[in-house]
Amino acid sequence: xxxxxxxxxxxxxxxxxxxxxxxxxxxxxxxxxxxxxxxxxxxxxxxxxxxxxxxxxxxxxxxxxxxxxxxxxxxxxxxxxxxxxxxxxxxxxxxxxxxxxxxxxxxxxxxxxxxxxxxxxxxxxxxxxxxxxxxxxxxxxxxxxxxxxxxxxxxxxxxxxxxxxxxxxxxxxxxxxxxxxxxxxxxxxxxxxxxxxxxxxxxxxxxxxxxxxxxxxxxxxxxxxxxxxxxxxxxxxxxxxxxxxxxxxxxxxxxxxxxxxxxxxxxxxxxxxxxxxxxxxxxxxxxxxxxxxxxxxxxxxxxxxxxxxxxxxxxxxxxxxxxxxxxxxxxxxxxxxxxxxxxxxxxxxxxxxxxxxxxxxxxxxxxxxxxxxxxxxxxxxxxxxxxxxxxxxxxxxxxxxxxxxxxxxxxxxxxxxxxxxxxxxxxxxxxxxxxxxxxxxxxxxxxxxxxx
Amino acid sequence: xxxxxxxxxxxxxxxxxxxxxxxxxxxxxxxxxxxxxxxxxxxxxxxxxxxxxxxxxxxxxxxxxxxxxxxxxxxxxxxxxxxxxxxxxxxxxxxxxxxxxxxxxxxxxxxxxxxxxxxxxxxxxxxxxxxxxxxxxxxxxxxxxxxxxxxxxxxxxxxxxxxxxxxxxxxxxxxxxxxxxxxxxxxxxxxxxxxxxxxxxxxxxxxxxxxxxxxxxxxxxxxxxxxxxxxxxxxxxxxxxxxxxxxxxxxxxxxxxxxxxxxxxxxxxxxxxxxxxxxxxxxxxxxxxxxxxxxxxxxxxxxxxxxxxxxxxxxxxxxxxxxxxxxxxxxxxxxxxxx
Numbered sequence: 001x002x003x004x005x006x007x008x009x010x011x012x013x014x015x016x017x018x019x020x021x022x023x024x025x026x027x028x029x030x031x032x033x034x035x036x037x038x039x040x041x042x043x044x045x046x047x048x049x050x051x052x053x054x055x056x057x058x059x060x061x062x063x064x065x066x067x068x069x070x071x072x073x074x075x076x077x078x079x080x081x082x083x084x085x086x087x088x089x090x091x092x093x094x095x096x097x098x099x100x101x102x103x104x105x106x107x108x109x110x111x112x113x114x115x116x117x118x119x120x121x122x123x124x125x126x127x128x129x130x131x132x133x134x135x136x137x138x139x140x141x142x143x144x145x146x147x148x149x150x151x152x153x154x155x156x157x158x159x160x161x162x163x164x165x166x167x168x169x170x171x172x173x174x175x176x177x178x179x180x181x182x183x184x185x186x187x188x189x190x191x192x193x194x195x196x197x198x199x200x201x202x203x204x205x206x207x208x209x210x211x212x213x214x215x216x217x218x219x220x221x222x223x224x225x226x227x228x229x230x231x232x233x234x235x236x237x238x239x240x241x242x243x244x245x246x247x248x249x250x251x252x253x254x255x256x257x258x259x260x261x262x263x264x265x266x267x268x269x270x271x272x273x274x275x276x277x278x279x280x281x282x283x284x285x286x287x288x289x290x291x292x293x294x295x296x297x298x299x300x301x302x303x304x305x306x307x308x309x310x311x312x313x314x315x316x317x318x319x320x321x322x323x324x325x326x327x328x329x330x331x332x333x334x335x336x337x338x339x340x341x342x343x344x345x346x347x348x349x350x351x352x353x354x355x356x357x358x359x360x361x362x363x364x365x366x367x368x369x370x371x372x373x374x375x376x377x378x379x380x381x382x383x384x385x386x387x388x389x390x391x392x393x394x395x396x397x398x399x400x401x402x403x404x405x406x407x408x409x410x411x412x413x414x415x416x417x418x419x420x421x422x423x424x425x426x427x428x429x430x431x432x433x434x435x436x437x438x439x440x441x442x443x444x445x446x447x448x449x450x451x452x
Numbered sequence: 453x454x455x456x457x458x459x460x461x462x463x464x465x466x467x468x469x470x471x472x473x474x475x476x477x478x479x480x481x482x483x484x485x486x487x488x489x490x491x492x493x494x495x496x497x498x499x500x501x502x503x504x505x506x507x508x509x510x511x512x513x514x515x516x517x518x519x520x521x522x523x524x525x526x527x528x529x530x531x532x533x534x535x536x537x538x539x540x541x542x543x544x545x546x547x548x549x550x551x552x553x554x555x556x557x558x559x560x561x562x563x564x565x566x567x568x569x570x571x572x573x574x575x576x577x578x579x580x581x582x583x584x585x586x587x588x589x590x591x592x593x594x595x596x597x598x599x600x601x602x603x604x605x606x607x608x609x610x611x612x613x614x615x616x617x618x619x620x621x622x623x624x625x626x627x628x629x630x631x632x633x634x635x636x637x638x639x640x641x642x643x644x645x646x647x648x649x650x651x652x653x654x655x656x657x658x659x660x661x662x663x664x665x666x667x668x669x670x671x672x673x674x675x676x677x678x679x680x681x682x683x684x685x686x687x688x689x690x691x692x693x694x695x696x697x698x699x700x701x702x703x704x705x706x707x708x709x710x711x712x713x714x715x716x717x718x719x720x721x722x723x724x725x726x727x728x729x730x731x732x733x734x735x736x737x738x739x740x741x742x743x744x745x746x747x748x749x750x751x752x753x754x755x756x757x758x759x760x761x762x763x764x765x766x767x768x769x770x771x772x773x774x775x776x777x778x779x780x781x782x783x784x785x786x787x788x789x790x791x
Contacts, residue, residue, distance in 0.1 A: 098506050098507050102505065102506050105503070140503075143503045178699050179699060185698070186575075186698045186699050187698075187699070188696070188698070188699070220499060221495035221499055222495070222500060223499075295532050296527075299532045300532065302534070384483075384485070386514060386515065387483075387485065387515075388491065388494075388495040388512065388514070389510075389512050390498065390502055390510040391481075391502070399481055399483070412671045412673050414693045414697070415696050416676065416697055416700075
């Protein structure tokens with residue numbers, strides 16, 4: 001077969017032209033698939049966010065009474081608040097103060113609320129209707145009234161304008177989260193209570209006010225409307241502090257040693273493989289480990305953020321080590337050679353030259369690791385952090401829950417009409433925290449970034 | 453540089469050391485865990501207790517099911533073990549034995565009221581008037597037919613009894629980690645089984661495995677979610693859960709009786725059970741507030757008629773039962789393995 005040069009050229013050209021269309025369409029297909037993947041992903045994220053926001057945002061506002069409560073001296077019959085006398089020991093004084101506080105607790109605060117409501121309604125409420133009346137205000141508000149009095153006993157005998165949370169079912173009713181046309185037997189509130197709630201809402205006594213209790217209160221079971229995130233937030237905060245204090249120095253130090261100083265031998269390889277494996281271990285396994293070692297063997301308290309923090313530290317360490325090593329490795333060897341060349345020691349090389357350059361990567365990795373730990377739930381369930389805790393923890397040793405666990409607990413609450421929205425609100429708070437952590441990571445990276 | 457580094461090291465070490473040493477100090481908050489049926493009640497009592505007594509902290513209430521709670525309870529004596537286990541069934545002798553093995557010898561049983569178990573379905577579906585026999589026929593793996601046992605042939609409720617709705621059989625029941633499961637078997641499945649005389653006792657607990665029985669290991673919200681997904685399903689709930697979600701659930705009668713506080717209190721409604729919690733006697737003089745919490749729980753004001761617990765769906769005990777429970781606790785009557 002013989003072809004002239006011209007023929008060969010023609011042949012080559014036609015082959016290229018023939019394949020060109022195919023290659024172009026291939027590229028188009030790939031581009032389209034990529035775009036479709038992004039659009040699908042974004043749509044799903046948008047649906048997720050929209051559904052959470054739609055359900056959760058209304059829960060940041062809550063039906064709230066503004067009532068004038070008369071601190072009736074007839075009802076509040078108390079001795080004066082004890083004052084420490086000279087010569088009295090601190091312990092004796094505290095005993096006296098405590099018995100006074102118990103006495104304050106035994107005052108019938110509920111009856112003060114009852115009269116305030118009667119006053120607002122402008123009618124005498126018969127005793128058989130008392131139950132309907134009490135269904136209006138969240139039952140824990142009587143303690144809020146007590147605490148207010150404890151803080152300022154001078155209120156005795158005064159008329160005090162007070163903001164009081166409406167009962168969860170009143171909130172559900174006023175927001176229309178329960179079908180208003182359902183027959184009485186299927187409603188949570190009696191017809192009388194519903195009528196009162198509607199009237200007081202129309203008169204402006206009940207308003208849909210921004211719910212500070214969601215942020216200031218701890219979880220509550222006896223009075224769902226008072227349930228808030230403060231306890232879970234503090235629990236998460238303590239755990240994150242422990243995670244940051246322990247896992248960042250430990251992780252960065254081990255990464256620096258492994259990357260810059262460790263001799264390259266089998267043991268180092270073995271350690272490296274194990275760290276990579278640890279990063280892939282499901283988090284619940286760390287929970288089991290924590291339950292048996294920290295609680296069972298070391299005798300640390302159950303449900304404590306200290307244990308949670310330690311477990312999450314173990315979980316976060318491999319992530320931080322891997323991220324730190326990767327960012328150390330990305331520093332060009334010429335930086336090290338130059339430093340060594342002008343007579344710096346290896347420690348000086350690492351700490352004066354390599355580490356500052358690797359800092360953005362290390363910070364990003366650490367913050368992402370901590371953000372992941374913030375959202376972790378599974379291991380916490382195994383160390384008793386899924387308990388109902390009504391106190392805000394004051395130290396990492398007090399019992400507490402965490403934000404993601406609180407979401408899990410609220411999701412399981414039997415009062416669905418109220419807690420569906422409350423759960424979404426908690427998710428929004430958690431997501432906001434995560435997003436700000438991630439934003440911080442991006443900002444730090446941008447701030448310290450060096451281009452080669 | 454060196455100084456700061458050293459300070460940091462000392463600080464971390466000190467933080468760890470205080471962590472370990474403070475844990476060895478007396479715990480001053482009660483730690484409770486167990487049944488998810490009891491959880492709402494115990495949490496309410498805990499909250500009221502903390503609010504009433506200025507000198508005690510609010511107890512911490514965890515879940516984990518009756519079995520899980522008792523297992524934690526029996527882990528031993530000491531501040532890193534729980535003080536009270538909530539249970540929706542009496543403690544088993546095997547559990548008492550494992551408790552004793554780990555040094556928990558003073559198990560004090562406290563009964564505090566009753567709970568009803570109801571069958572409920574979605575409000576937009578048919579109404580059910582069930583008998584234990586219906587439920588058994590819907591749930592059993594094998595049923596007698598012409599003198600021999602065959603695989604359960606029923607796929608629709610109306611095939612079991614013409615009075616039942618023409619709906620696919622799907623029954624959502626609690627898994628065996630729940631105390632409720634035991635009551636479901638004892639009070640519904642076994643009586644239903646007996647009415648179908650040809651089956652021997654062991655075969656009674658044998659439930660069908662063809663996907664028509666759905667076991668839920670989580671809580672009732674999970675059961676509710678099942679009903680959302682499978683509109684025809686009938687779920688097993690606690691009375692209090694049903695009560696708080698009456699706008700979406702309708703309850704089935706059992707033997708013609710509608711479950712309510714009254715019918716369960718009177719014993720007319722057959723599917724109810726007593727609720728308990730178990731107090732670790734060894735902790736009574738160590739953990740502050742343990743005895744007070746128990747007595748507060750048993751107080752008429754807390755768990756009697758008109759109490760917050762009744763509002764939350766607990767069926768209160770009679771006066772005699774209450775005084776007996778209080779007496780039993782005050783006498784520190786210990787549960788023995790023989791029981």
